Every structure is written in structure tokens, then in C-alpha cells.
Amino acid sequence: MKKFNSSRLDQPRSRGLQFRNPYDSERFGLVSERVARQIGSWRFIALMTIFVAGWVLWNTLGPLQYRVDPWPFLALTLMLSLQASYAAPLILLAQNRQTDRDRVQGAQDRNQANRLLADTEFLARELADLRIALNDVATRDYIKSELRDLIEELQINQDKKD
Secondary structure: OOOOOOOOOOOOOOOOOOOOOOOOHHHHHHHHHHHHHHHOOHHHHHHHHHHHHHHHHHHHHOOHHHOOOOOOOHHHHHHHHHHHHHHHHHHHHHHHHHHHHHHHHHHHHHHHHHHHHHHHHHHHHHHHHHHHHHHHOOOHHHHHHHHHHHHHHHHHHHHHHO
């Protein structure tokens, strides 16, 4: 029996080497959100300010033989650039994930608003039907006025007989 190729007709055949995605995008996204949350905090800004101020003070006022950066702030600039080169894509990834969540939440809110609008319109139609139906029902005031009219008519007829 011949075994048929199970490739799908709506997808092109893959040629050459096939690489599997080496990381879990959901886990990477969660990590990027945590990093972005930390980088965007006042704590990080304060710690980074203390670090940069300490680096500058040590490399300008510290003993020459113990200075970390022999060239004026070249290593500091390199470290800050490296940190920024990793932080920017992580922050953008976190923003994209938040945009996707906002898009899904917006769609859910629109669906819920449409359901509420449909329910409100249904209840308004039902209320209008009840009002129309109540106009056909005899109310207490209507029955009282009819009874008064009948009593007056009976009294008039009684007075005519007497």
C-alpha cells in the first residue's frame, strides 16, 4: 500500500534546513514584561543614578591606581549603551504584548456592549408591548367611573319612576 504525503495543499513545501523556534515566545514575553516593568520603575532610576554618580565620582576623585575606567568614562558609556540596546527591544516587546491585550479587551468590551444594547432594545420593546396591552385593560379608575355613571343613571331612572 502506498503511503500518501500528508503535506497540505494550502501551504508551500519547505525546502532546505528547517529550524525550530529555539525559545518559548510566551515565556520570553513574560520575562520582557518583567524587565520592562523594572526598568520603568523609580527604583531602577534611583539605583542607576546612584551607580552612575558613584562611577563618575570614583573615576574622577578616586586614586589613580584603583580607578576602574582608565579612559574618561569610556567603559561607563559602553555599559550604558549595552544596557540600552537590550532594554529597548524588551520594552517594545512588552508594549506590543500590552497592545495585543488591549486589542482583545477592546473586542470583548465591544461584544459586551452590543449584547447589552440588544438586551436593552429587547426590554424596551417588551415594555412598549406591556404599555399597549395595559391600555386595553380596564383600570380601577375606569371601573369606578363606569360604576358612578351607572349609579347616576339608575338614580335618574329611579327619580323618573317616582
